[in-house]
Amino acid sequence: MTDNSNDKNRAEGPERVLGTPSESSEERAVAAVSATDAAHEGPYPASETHAHPEEQQRRGERIAAVWFVLAFLGGVGFLVSYFLFPPNAQGTPAIADPQIAQYSNMLLGGSLTLAMFGIGAGMTVWARNVMPHYEVSSPYDELPSSEEEKGSFGAFFMRGADESGITKRPLMRRTLIAAMLPLGLAPIVLLRDTGPLPGDKLKNTIWADGMRMVVEGTDRQIKAEDLENAPNGMISALPDPGGHGGEEGHGDGGHHLSLNEKAKSVILLIKIPEADYKPGMNENVEGDQSRLNWTYDGIVAYSKICTHVGCPAALYERTTHRILCPCHQSTFDAADGAKVVFGPAHRPLPQLPIGVDDEGYLIATGDFPEAPGPTFWDYAKD
């Protein structure tokens, strides 16, 4: 690949055994060739090799050796550090403790760094002080090939193609191409079973009329008055589809909700003084049901999943009734149907219709009116 004809020294005259005087050595001396040039034994011409003085080389050797010794000690230190901290052994110290793990990490990392750095530094000292500085020149390739070579290649290729019949036997050529087409599609078709078709899966959640809800992360079912005590007037809640069997007031904590169901059905319950509701809450969301009809005792429920790209919009500011998604700062006005007041999201968080059941527990009275989560092509289509 590389064309390097640096051995100009040897380009002329017959080959000679290294170390023997060349035939022209006397003439050379007369022609004022420097002594270093004549004595040069390196792989590259003397003019391109800038050797360092012997003293510098000797000092370089010693410094490099010091680095290599340090690296050796670092390497030994690494092995020692490894055995110093057993994994979760009966005796201490064990790396299961985060503090010990950190010490172990520092010792292993530090000794490894020393080992690597020592080798790197030593090799650099070697390259810079012991080895000569090179300024070797070498030709770049000529581009492009000569017209003759190109023409010859092209003609050769086409003679071969003609002889093979591919240019002259169209029936064979075309049927071969046709034969390959379906096979080309096969890898794409084979991916069909990687997942189901979307259908309307993204548009429906398990929320249904009469379903109670639990505080996210617990099995505690929620009553309207719980909102009074909730910090910030907000509770993050999940549906409790099968939760009537257990102890009074306790569902099963959504344990049999899959992550998929949680990801779609999680809601924010927010208590807002009814006087603070804005006129936007009077607009009808479904049939003659206004947004306000879907609240209960000043409590409103919105999907917690941001309509931008799906982060949980988990931050709520009680005084302004604003819901903020911490990922991209889409901001929704909880007192105004969760309309977007800032940020890249475009549509409001879908509102969940809620009420209470006979025992005073908060329930959903239906599913979201439209798909929760990130906006997609046909979210608004039924």
Next chain:
Amino acid sequence: MSKTTQAPKALRGVGNFIDDRFHLAKTGEKNLRKVFPNHWSFMLGEIALYSFIILLLTGVFLTLWFKPSMAEIVYDGSYERLQGVEMSEAYASTLYIDFDVRGGFLVRQIHHWAALIFVASLVVHALRVFFTGAFRKPREINWLIGVAIFAIAMIEGLFGYSLPDDLPSGMGVRILQGVMLALPVVGTYISMFLFGGEFPGDVIIARLYMLHILLLPAILLALIVAHFMILWHQKHTQYPGTGKSNRTVVGTPMWPGFAIKAGGFFFFTFAVIAGLSGFVQINPIHLFGPFTPTSITSGLQPDWYMGFMEGALRIFPNTLDFQIFGYAVPVAVLVPGLGAMGLLFGVMGVWPFLEAWITGDKRAHNVADRPRNAPVRTGLGVAAVVAYGVLWLAGSNDILSETFSINLYLTTYIFRVLFIVGPIVAFIVTKRICLGLQRRDRETLEHGYESGTIRQLSGGEFVEVHKESSQDTVDVLQSKPTITSTALVEDTDDKGVENPEARKAKGRFRRALAHWYTKDNVSVDDVEPHSGHHLHHSESESSGAH
């Protein structure tokens, strides 16, 4: 001087064994003689290569314990603070690597740091290649391969970030899925097929794992090998200087100089990454907790290379979103989520060909440009860096807002304005700086350099003594290419008939671009080195001081 040392017998044996079978002695020697130009900026790509090797080594170690499974389990491992918490097996096995495997924590950190440095060094390497025009003919194909490596490295990094299934990594996947859903018509299908159903499903970690440890690294490795084979074949570009030309490359040969330098540099790279991993903790997933789709923390930051996309998602306004026949087109997700990446890689891929089209330059270039000598290119490059940087900072606007007590929404508006204004200002300023440097080069060539010695002339006047520059400096300055375009030369054939193409809209557009690309440059063609009056004060002193 001693005689050449005999190669050890064992080594000769191996050499003969191989040569008997492959006939490689001549090729081998040629490659030992391969020359690498001496300049620090050629080490940037090396850092990327060495980081990649470290990634492969540490990645293999991590696979020994990692379980790419989303099965929900209750944690019962060594890390006490999460015992009894529901989590995926992927997250639990990552905790196992951290707290039960000796050195596991360190290797995970090295893997993550090496990934950050891999992408960072290849970006800086790409900038070096861009600003010095090293992408020009004959190296356009290698530039395209480099762009592909960059794109795949980003995706590879994102997938790796997603595997431990901790809270931030799961949220990264969520955002990816949200962006996917925004695609018109096919979005929901792509999402359903990739996730095997709805988000998060139970297969995505296993699929990302396959992509992360098998498919993408294989493609990356193939591209990197191709990148190096082409580099090896075409040889490096080199900076101008004495004896350096488009026909001859000057530098350190592979054997022994470069081999030892590069070997040492590998260990340096590894040392820096190991040092960071030992003392600067990154991605402490045990503090974040497992992913749930219903929880989040504020102040989440992706790995740095995804930051520009995150920033674009944050500052792009929602006013362009529209509906068509009741179908939603969320422009505010599509443009930043996919457009930003498309724009970055698209512009990078197209640029060499666009520049060649503007200038009509069909020559092969082995001598790199000094950035100042291609002011429009350099200006555009800096403008792109600024645009990228603004988006990148915008990805941390919540943290900036908190740190500097600026209103959060105000930061968004500031970044929107900066994204438009910043690159324009950067272009103008950079181009002016380049032209200023060109003028100074011209002056140095003509008058020599300012020696710092002040001399009083007999007339009482003080002058600074200029001295002649070294031959190398003169050669560098004189090598300044004239930027021209074939579009500016009147397009007429030998019978004096104007080329009809040049009169069409495309031809006129090209000529306008060519004019913009080539104007303002300072020529040094008419300058005789060291001919200027500043060098001749001593004469003027004797003759002129009457």
